[in-house]
Amino acid sequence: MNDYADIREKLLARRLELRTRVDNIITDVTHAEEPLPSDFAEQAVERENEEVLEALGEAGRTELRAITVALARIDSGDYGMCTGCGEDIPRARLDVLPFSDKCVHCAEDAATAP
Numbered sequence: 001m002n003d004y005a006d007i008r009e010k011l012l013a014r015r016l017e018l019r020t021r022v023d024n025i026i027t028d029v030t031h032a033e034e035p036l037p038s039d040f041a042e043q044a045v046e047r048e049n050e051e052v053l054e055a056l057g058e059a060g061r062t063e064l065r066a067i068t069v070a071l072a073r074i075d076s077g078d079y080g081m082c083t084g085c086g087e088d089i090p091r092a093r094l095d096v097l098p099f100s101d102k103c104v105h106c107a108e109d110a111a112t113a114p
């Protein structure tokens with residue numbers, strides 16, 4: 001069985017980064033003038049509701065969901081397998097795109113599909 005511990009770390013770090021960005025956006029939007037209550041930021045980190053996801057924008061939202069799915073697949077042992085053809089996704093690709101769930105061929109097929 002493959003060891004994806006380092007990729008898992010990478011995904012967790014990236015998720016934290018995205019959530020921090022969400023916090024900053026929420027701070028800008030809702031508390032531009034006032035200091036933030038200390039526990040508000042922590043609550044915001046834990047929230048993954050539509051309001052939070054809305055603040056992140058489409059690209060970040062898609063990435064955050066993909067990261068969540070990838071982490072679940074690591075935990076369930078399905079990670080690293082292409083959801084298109086069932087083949088192993090090359091490790092080099094996972095290192096570059098850790099939340100990818102398709103091999104290069106299937107990703108290209110999906111991108112060029114009508």
Ligand SMILES: [Zn+2]
Pocket residue numbers: 082083084085086087102103104105106107
């Ligand atoms: Zn594939």
